[in-house]
Amino acid sequence: MTNLFTVLDALGLLLLCFYTVQMTLAALVPKPRRTATPDPDLRFTFLIPALNEARVIEATVRNLRRVSPQGRVVVIDDASEDATAALVAALAGADPQVWLLRRRLPMARQGKGQALNWASEEVLRRLRAEGCDLRREVLVVIDADGRIGPELLAEARQALGDPAVMGAQARVRIRQSVGGWQWRTLVGRMLEQQQDVEFFITRHLQVLRSHWHTAALCGNGQLMRASYLAEQFARGVSPWPDVLLEDFGSGLEIRLAAPGYRLAFLESAVNQQGLPNLRRFTRQRARWTQGTLQCLPYLGRLWRTPVPLLARLDFSYFLLSPWFNVLIVLTLLTQPLRWATETHGLLLAPAIGLTVSLLNAALQLNWLVRYQLENRLSAGRLLFTALSFPVYGFALFLSLPLAFKNHFTGRRTWDKTARHAEPDAAPPPAPLEVTAASSGD
Structure with missing residues (x-):
């Protein structure tokens, strides 16, 4: 038993080292x-997959038509039961640049x-x-609640000015729910806040990946x-693979299709609604x-294809990340068993244990400080964001066994993400001040 605990602890410590190096590089x-x-x-042709999106679809189509007057907006109605198709049909009837595919x-x-595969072929x-x-036509996938500004398309023109770039990803920001909160909505608001922090950290990781075009x-x-x-369809390959993480898989397909194909990251953002509900967030x-x-079967193809080493390591780390997380969770969950059986794993000197704990805290503090510098949070909002970290971590912890059970x-x-109605001209994502207002979400 001691040997098993020692192996778990050693692997956990090694993974922490990898994580620390990755986060440090992303920050610097x-x-x-x-x-x-x-x-x-x-x-640009915008593709909007839509299933029961009547609450948000009109505002999204109008946003895209304002931002890209010469572009096309294609709504893919996936057998909606609400008024999604009727609303888009009315928009298409008044604007030939709006297409409805049902x-x-x-x-x-x-x-x-x-x-997306079906619609892009059409x-x-x-x-x-x-x-x-x-070669000069670009398809842009936008969620039914997505909003963009003209700066995104200007940046895309430069990134895709490189003929080797076959795909690009915009930064994602989360729009906070409008209005005050009650105690019953507190957890949801914390999750919304942490989703924006998460995509803020992802932005830095994407910048790091940009150095090796991964x-x-x-989505x-x-x-x-x-x-x-067109090349992929001609080869009989679906650009978006039939997995629940089809967007990540589509990026892998690009890098594996030809050695010279590249992926780019765009700093300009698409902003979307958050998920202010613990159950829905956990399921997502x-x-x-x-x-x-x-996507794990891609690992073999990745190492058989002439892809740069750093790109292989980056993709491999992501593909194996669920299994790495299981190892870390097992290290934590076996602590009561160790206490009950009076067995130990890897024994670390107190100074090393303290260093590991402080290092983990420092990584979280680093991102909090950087997020504060970008968003200029008030003292109350900054404290609220810091207190939200455990809630977010708990939600991720709940999602891990559910994912393995389903798998x-x-x-x-494919669980549908529910949306909520909001104003047509949604403001850019900005931190919402925490007040004691009486109205709910």
Whole structure:
């Protein structure tokens, strides 16, 4: 038993070292300079997968048409039961740049990836019929609650000015719920806040990955060159694989398709609603983790394909991360058994144990300070953000066993993320002051 605990502790300590190195590099490494000339001839087609999105779809379509007057907006209705299709049909009737593509049961509701593959094939057919140059056509995936500004497209023109860049990912920001909060909504507001902190940290990781061109595609704000999509379909390969993490898988497909293909990260943001509900948040993160588990077979292809070493290591670390997290959780959960059986694992000197604890605290403090510097939080909001970390960590802890349970029992349901109605002209993401207002979410 002691040997088992020793192995667990040693692996946990090694993973902590990897995590520390990764977070330190993410905090310190500057973003790479772009040298490509912006391509003014790029044209954007926005793909919006939509299932029961009547609460938000009109505002999203209008936002995209304002930001990109020359672009197209394609809404993929996935057999909605609400007024989504009717609302988009009305917009399409008044604006030829708005297209409505409708999927019907039983083919519909098979997941976001399948909807995107089906719709992009139809879009490519129409683009070819119009005589478009697919090298200068870019498909942009936007969630039904997504909002962007013109700066995103300007940055995309420069990033995709490099002909080797086949895909790009925008930064993601979380819009906080409007209004005050009650005690019953406190946990939800904490989760919303931490989701923005999480994407803030992800932004730094994406900058780090940009140095070896492996920026992860995250779905909302995902850009892909139409010529690459056409190549994949011609080879009989679906650009978005049939997994619950189809966006990450689509980035892997790009890097594995050809040695010279690259992925880029865009600092300009797409902002979206958060999930202010513990149960829904836990189910979403379980789906993400299960999707990562489904992507594990990519590991073999990754090491058989001529991809740069750092790119291989980066992707491999992500693909194995659910299993690494299990090791860390087992290290924590076996503590009562160790106490009961009076057995020990890896014995560390008190000074080393204290150093490890302080190092972990310092990493969290680093991101809190950096988040504060970017967002200029009030003292109350800063304290609220700090107190939210344990709530977020607890939610992630709950999602891990659920993900493994779903994976090994064969449950592959694509859980729909629910939205809430909000004003058409949603403000950019900014921290919400914590007040004792009486109104709820």
